Amino acid sequence: MLQLKARNKQSVVEPEPGFTILDLALKSKVEWGFSCTRGTCARCRCLILEGQEFLEEPTEAEDARLEPDELESGYRLACQCVIKQAGAISVTHRPYF
């Protein structure tokens, strides 16, 4: 179960392996701000509240865009953050502004 929280609504969807958090948010009509989908704008930034172990490791783009302490605290870029395995995952959209 993947729980997505954004400003306009919350949604619970199937965490489909191979898809990004952003793919699944858009599919479920959660209003998830984004722009580049390449890991540079950070408008899709989010905080993983639960289930980091079910996600692929951060991409090079995330390593370049996010500070080490953000990554350590569980921040990811939703357009880069791929589901590795189904499980209980909870994510909230946390753009910088």
Ligand code: FES
């Ligand atoms: S949409 Fe730009 S970093 Fe994700």
